[in-house]
Amino acid sequence: MERFVLTDAQWAKMEPHCLGxxxxxxxxxxxxxxxxxxxxxxxxxxxxxxxLPT
Known part of the structure; x- marks a missing residue:
């Protein structure tokens, strides 16, 4: 896992609030x-x- 990437648990909390x-x-x-x-x-x-990096 990279140091500053969202964990799956963090993303699971954010995903329902994202548009698109x-x-x-x-x-x-x-x-x-x-x-x-x-x-x-x-x-x-x-x-x-x-x-931004690729």
Missing amino acids: KPTDPGRSGRNNRLFLEAVLWIVRTGSPWSD
Whole structure:
């Protein structure tokens, strides 16, 4: 497990609150967990979006 990645237990608590679930009408998010982890990385490091690791 990586140091700053959400655990499965943390993600299970967050997932119901994310928009863009496959059951929502219209367009859904492809990977809400990856997006949330990217946001947390930006907040933690203070880096711009363009510096996100792949």
